[in-house]
Amino acid sequence: MGLLDKINSPNDLRKLSQKQLDGLAEEIRQEMIEVVAVNGGHLASNLGVVELTIALHRVFHCPEDKIVWDVGHQSYVHKLLTNRKEQFRTIRRFHGMAGFPKREESVYDCFDTGHSSTSISAAFGFAKARDMAKQDHHVIAVIGDGAMSGGMAYEALNDAGNSKSNLIVVLNDNEMFISQNVGAMSSYLNKIRTAPIYDKRKKDFENFLKHIPGIGSSVAKAAGKAKDSIKYFLVPGMLFEELGFTYLGPVNGHDIPALEKVFNQAKRKKGPVLVHVLTCKGKGYEPARKNPDIFHGVGPFCIETGEMNKKAAPPTYTQVFGETVCKLAENDEKIVAVTAAMGSGTGLSGFGKKYPDRFFDVGIAEQHAVTFGAALALAGFKPVVSMYSTFYQRAYDQVLHDICLQNAKVVLAVDRAGIVGEDGPTHHGIFDISFLRAIPNLTIMAPKDENELRHMLYTAFTFENPVAVRYPRSAGFGVNMDDQLQILEKGKAELLREGKDITLIGFGPVVYMCLAAAAELEQKGIRAGVINLRYINPIDSELILAQANRTGRILTIEDHILPGGMGSAVLELLAGEGNHDVKVRRIGYDNYVEHGKIPELHQAYGITPFKIIQAAEDMLNSGE
Ligand SMILES: Cc1ncc(C[n+]2csc(CCOP(=O)(O)OP(=O)(O)O)c2C)c(N)n1
Numbered sequence: 001m002g003l004l005d006k007i008n009s010p011n012d013l014r015k016l017s018q019k020q021l022d023g024l025a026e027e028i029r030q031e032m033i034e035v036v037a038v039n040g041g042h043l044a045s046n047l048g049v050v051e052l053t054i055a056l057h058r059v060f061h062c063p064e065d066k067i068v069w070d071v072g073h074q075s076y077v078h079k080l081l082t083n084r085k086e087q088f089r090t091i092r093r094f095h096g097m098a099g100f101p102k103r104e105e106s107v108y109d110c111f112d113t114g115h116s117s118t119s120i121s122a123a124f125g126f127a128k129a130r131d132m133a134k135q136d137h138h139v140i141a142v143i144g145d146g147a148m149s150g151g152m153a154y155e156a157l158n159d160a161g162n163s164k165s166n167l168i169v170v171l172n173d174n175e176m177f178i179s180q181n182v183g184a185m186s187s188y189l190n191k192i193r194t195a196p197i198y199d200k201r202k203k204d205f206e207n208f209l210k211h212i213p214g215i216g217s218s219v220a221k222a223a224g225k226a227k228d229s230i231k232y233f234l235v236p237g238m239l240f241e242e243l244g245f246t247y248l249g250p251v252n253g254h255d256i257p258a259l260e261k262v263f264n265q266a267k268r269k270k271g272p273v274l275v276h277v278l279t280c281k282g283k284g285y286e287p288a289r290k291n292p293d294i295f296h297g298v299g300p301f302c303i304e305t306g307e308m309n310k311k312a313a314p315p316t317y318t319q320v321f322g323e324t325v326c327k328l329a330e331n332d333e334k335i336v337a338v339t340a341a342m343g344s345g346t347g348l349s350g351f352g353k354k355y356p357d358r359f360f361d362v363g364i365a366e367q368h369a370v371t372f373g374a375a376l377a378l379a380g381f382k383p384v385v386s387m388y389s390t391f392y393q394r395a396y397d398q399v400l401h402d403i404c405l406q407n408a409k410v411v412l413a414v415d416r417a418g419i420v421g422e423d424g425p426t427h428h429g430i431f432d433i434s435f436l437r438a439i440p441n442l443t444i445m446a447p448k449d450e451n452e453l454r455h456m457l458y459t460a461f462t463f464e465n466p467v468a469v470r471y472p473r474s475a476g477f478g479v480n481m482d483d484q485l486q487i488l489e490k491g492k493a494e495l496l497r498e499g500k501d502i503t504l505i506g507f508g509p510v511v512y513m514c515l516a517a518a519a520e521l522e523q524k525g526i527r528a529g530v531i532n533l534r535y536i537n538p539i540d541s542e543l544i545l546a547q548a549n550r551t552g553r554i555l556t557i558e559d560h561i562l563p564g565g566m567g568s569a570v571l572e573l574l575a576g577e578g579n580h581d582v583k584v585r586r587i588g589y590d591n592y593v594e595h596g597k598i599p600e601l602h603q604a605y606g607i608t609p610f611k612i613i614q615a616a617e618d619m620l621n622s623g624e
Contacts, residue, residue, distance in 0.1 A: 002027050008083055010057035010108075021256050025050045029284040031088065032076055037303045039092045040422060041099055042073035044282040044295035045144070048174050048253070052142075052277055053077035055259035056170070059267065060138055063107045068123045070143040070153075072100035072113030072426075073297070074172070082108035092422035094596025094604070100426060114426020115394070116364045117150025119143045120169055124160040127167045138267060140168045145189055146177030146341060149363035160272050161244030167272045168263075169245065172253065174281040177341045179293045179349075183363045192237055192250055193278060240274045249276030254283060293344065297423075314478035317471040318415055320450040322347025324457045325384055325413075326354055334382045335461070338362065340369040346386040346415050366391045370398035370410075377408040382461055386413035389429025389470065390420075396435055403466045404441045410467075411460045417446070417470035418508065418559030419602070424595030429470075433507075434564025436468050437536055443467045443490065444536045446508035450476030452534075458485035472509060472559065474598060491538035495547070499529020502553040502616050505544070507533040507566040510557045510607065517612035528616060536569050544573060548582040553619050555585050559607055562588040583624040585615055 003024040006012060016024060028050050036043040054077070056067060062082070069075045079097065080088055084106060090096025101109035111122045123141035130137060147153060148171060160167055173189050175181055237247030246269050251262045259277065266273045281296075282288030287306025288295035300309045315323075329335040329351065336358040343349050343361050352359035362369045366387055373385040392399065392414060403410050414436075417429040436444055443465060447453040453471055460467040496511070497518055504514040511532040518528040529547055533540070548554055554574075556567035567586030574582055589605055602608055618624075 004028060004031060004080065004085060007081055007085070010062055010081055013054060013058050013081065018257065021054060025054060025256075026284070028077055028080055031080065031085075033285050033303060035089055035091060036298065037301050039089075040297075040299040041076070041092055042297050043285070044176075044288045044292040044298075045074040045174075046076040047283050047285055047288055048279040048281045049074050049142075049172060050077050050284070051254045051256050052170070052172060052259060052279060053081065055256050055263060056140065056142070057081050058256075059260050059263040060140060063110070065138040065140065066110040066123070066126050067108075067140045067142060068111045068119040068126070069101050069113055070119035070141065070147040071116045074142075074144070075101045075109075078108070079106075082106055092424075092595060094594070094600045096595075098424055098595060099422060100424070112426070114423070115391070116147045117143070117152040119147070120153055120156035120160060120167075123169070124156055124163075124165065124167055127160075127165045128163075131165055138166065138168060140170060142170045142172055144177075145171065145173040145175065145181060145186060146364055148189075149177070149181075149183050149185055149341070149365060151365055151367055157240075157243050157245070161240075163244075164271050166270065168266045169272070169274045171249075171274055171276045172279055173250070173276060174279045174292075176281045176292050176296075177364065178296045178345065179341075179343055179361075182341070182361050185363075188239060189276075192276065237274070237276060245272045245274040247274050247276065249274075250278050251275065253277040253279035313475040315450060316347075316473070316475050317447075317450055317453055318345070318347040318473070320347075320453050320476060321386070321413055321415065321457065321471065322350050324454045326351050328458065328461060329355060329358065332382065332461070333358075334380065336360065336376060336381050336383050338369050338373045338376070338383055338385045340364055340366045340387055340391065342387065342391075345388070346413065348386055366394040367398050370395040370412075371402040373410045374398070374402040374406065374408040377403075377410045377466075378406065382409065382411070384411040384413055384457075386415060388416040388420075388427070389414045389418075389432040390416065390427050392432055393435070399436070399442070399466075400439050404439045407441050407465055409464065411457070412442075412466065412468040413457075414468050414470040416473045418472040419593050419598055419605075420473045421598045421601070422595050425592040428593050429472075430559070430561045430589055430593065432468070432470055433536065433558070433560050433566055434568075437564060437569060441465050442537055444470065445488075445534060446470045446536075447534075448494075448506070448509055448511035448532045449479045451479045451481050452488075454481065455486050455488050456534075459487045459490075462487055463490065470508065474509075477509070477512065488534060491535050491540055493534050493540035493543050494532040495529070495543060496532055497528070497530040499547065499551045500527035501551055501620060502526065502555060503529040503531060503544075503547040503551045504612060504616070505531045505533055505554060505556045505566070505570060507536065507556075507558050507560075510559055513607070513609045513612060514557060517609040517616065520609065520613055521616055524613075524617070526616060526620060533566065536566055539569055539573060541573050541577070544570060545577060545579065548574060548579065552581070553583045553616075553624060555587065555612065555615055555619065557587040557607065557612055559602075560588050562586055562590050583619060585619060585624075587611060587615060
């Protein structure tokens, strides 16, 4: 029986010797490597927080004390130590354990996370609630140096630093976001990391003062008392002190006794405290340590070699996006690209290498990325801002107020639109049509395949208004790529198949599901038309109305939530035209979608040709 088997709750950790703790850390790393090699997951971040998590759970008493994990992708060790090791093998699988903290999964998860930079706000909320309820437990936010680049983190530091509430922020500094860190805060943290430790500098400074003839020793004494002012000169962590936090550290995040010492110190302090912990992303597994970006979020891989188990597949939409933008930028030096800490995730690394002066990675700062892009456009550049659909949720006002209200010509690349798989409900991109469709001036497109994506990007740069292009996470269909890029007429859909009995409307790659369903319906004697919508805003009212009148039935399908989605746009169009005789059904999601593989989820939630066929037959049979 291993040591991990003996840990049923964090209490059991306190019974172990230092030697046993080292052994436990090794077992935890082994378990995570084995499981992630099969299920995929956030390996490098979790390998870096093993000792940190053990120390936190030895010093603090959860669930009374509350730990909020920022982003939450680094909560695997926490899950293993909080009575979930049996389920751990199901992590990220359909109906299995979530890859992020989940309140419904355990009392030890006090706050659901997935999007970055929320932890200090949430922890401060818990701290205030505790104070009002006259309780006295501890609240701890664990935030990475990457997440610390997000605006919300600063808003929360600003608010919490001005309060007297006890709150502990653990800054887990591993010098990496997903890729290399960016921004002034990272440079600042780097200065702290490389500065000689405070005590030594303080002693050197006092010695120096003492040796000033005559006045030296009295100045040194006075300076010793005025600790704050000496500290000001000597402690780079003063930025946090100035914000109202007691700064502790930096401390080696792989040294459990040192961590316990500093956490106990933090526990005794009054008011907000920031503990600066230095960790190594990927620690304990050489391939992850060498390539922490690749092993940040990784698919199944071979443990011995660290090689990914990738089958040959057509290029992903993301890759096609990155290559196309690079190509377009060759002939147009005004094209610039902006991303929010997702250079490789959005396929823009190649662009960044080829055009370093025209590429802007602004950190985990979606709001800033969008407004920054608006100004670039107003100043005459042609920015493409590329982010995941789910993270555009962060920047809604900036899209509306800074880009669209001013009609700034920005191309918004909405990557990971639709469900994204194992990351689950915090990451599925199933709301963007609803929230973008309401914004005047914004053209919205979705390609049916990777070839059409290229034409859409080319087209988007020719418009005099902002454009959003949404495309999914998956590989393309492997279709032929046209040599010549074309402009796709604004607001025009593509009629792929004439129908008589029903019209199927798809937006994005689900169009191919419509085509497959139509072919099968044909076998059953049902003539289904298929429209590749291509555009919402403006929507092709002419074609839709003509086909609606011709077939009398419309079935829409979208990889998106139903309220406000593409089907809703079609309903609005028909209702607006006073056309109430056409029967309409919509296929899409009506709630949050859990985690699992994309095909598995499509099957479970009915985004399939089979479901289209069933719905079409039902409409016809029920006399609709
Ligand atoms: C709002 C938001 N934007 C982007 C992401 C994607 N993302 C997940 S983790 C991560 C980097 C986090 O870096 P850090 O906080 O340093 O954590 P580490 O993995 O290095 O421990 C990013 C950009 C996100 N989860 N939320």
